[in-house]
Amino acid sequence: MLILTCPYCGIDADETELAAGGQAHIKRETVGASDDAFEEYMFMRENPKGVHFERWRHANGCGKWFHAARCTMTLEVFGTYEAQTYEPPAEIRAAISAKRPGWSWGSFS
């Protein structure tokens, strides 16, 4: 079972307390978007073997959405952070770099 720390209430939450919300840092497109941009937003996914940024909701807890950085090959969690950001914070990136030197994900590295 996955255990993620909710960055708002600080609780180490079991997976059963959480709801997965898919890939994080997606740029939302709306009316007037090009076909390519809309397809990218709606359907295309990073789906990497390795470092992944994703959304979770502390469903049976504080109810808030947060982000997690996790490895899809080992299920190792690098850290969690609040959702009010367009990119992973520096300390999360540093934590990943310490364990997965040279990592990249979308436009982040």
Next chain:
Amino acid sequence: MALNPNVNTVLGPFRMKRYSAFAIAREAARYHQGWERAWASPEPKAHYDAIIVGAGGHGLATAYYLGKNFGITNLAVIEKGWLGGGNTGRNTTIIRSNYLQDPSAAIYEKARSLYETMSQDLNYNVMFSPRGVLMLAQTHHEVRGYQRTAYANALQGVKTEFIGPEKVKEICPIMNIEGPRYPVMGGLWQSRGGTARHDAVAWGYARACSDMGMDILQKTEVTGVTREGGKVTGVETSRGHIGCDKLGIVVAGHSGHVAEMAGFRLPIESVALQALVSEPIKPCMDIVVMANTVHGYLSQSDKGEMVIGGGTDSYNNYTQRGSFHHIEETVRALIETFPMISRLKMLRQWGGIVDVTGDRSPILSKTPLENCFINCGWGTGGFKAIPGSGWGFAELMAKGYSPLTAEFGLDRFKEGRFIDESVAAGVAH
């Protein structure tokens, strides 16, 4: 290369001994010393007319029909592990074709009908068992949904019928149809759906491919795709570069990873799907039952184990194992309808990495890289499709077009032409 109807490709130059009752008697008389290996383990050649990446059912079926229907036998199937070791060897083997949308019904029914004669075609017993598949309606919405599917199937020429609760109880007496939480209100019944032996499907195709002179390269990982002027030229592998004129990528959960090597992206996420089996018990259920409302399904194997599956885990995962509470949820939900499960010991549990698309339908398509094709997105339900998918994808690779695959192109997401089966197929299977 054109198909020469005078050459029986299955009995071609690399002819292997046929399996038969006579062969069993012959071998019995000499202590079973004379059985041959079912397929060869050759060294890779420098170049092939076509390469298929992934020796799961879909990759092997594609190779088989490229040889059988189009005479393309200078072909390698490249597999990083052992053949059939991916989802093909991990699934719960439900075969049905009662889908809602026309393109789905066409390819799944083609597959189901090929399963009917597969053992004879391949000279390999795949134990196809058309025991009947029943999809339970346990809410009013499901009743309406399945009645609609039954009408759609009638128009598609797929034989299904909507049956009432009494008939359900008659064909599956171990079921509790009274509820109270999930009463059985009827079901969508496909009498010629069923199961087959998953490993045997992979092994049977592999043997027939090897027999046609194709190379199946196991323990060979594809690590890169080489290209020149927008066209594919071959693959980098753990055993060196291997050239090809045409490339088919058929790697299920690893599709995004291999597509990236070929320079394009996919509308796919890879998640774990788990299944489990109970201790073996006496025969108690001779059909396959799927219960979408409670997200569970079961059948009984020939060994007597109850084979149980549920929905996918919720997060991206490549570890081939899932979270245990999903197993717990699946079994818990099935117990009301199948009370006897509560007394069974569970023996084994496992997971596979399934490739799920935005509209829950597969992708069989050309790609932005010329002469490179992709067959993926079968997600939780592609075992049943193996022969139909191989048939259509081989035609697409050989001729550039197949009526079976035409609607399943990669461009459908951009163009909004979804093949929406997420309602019709609410559960994994």
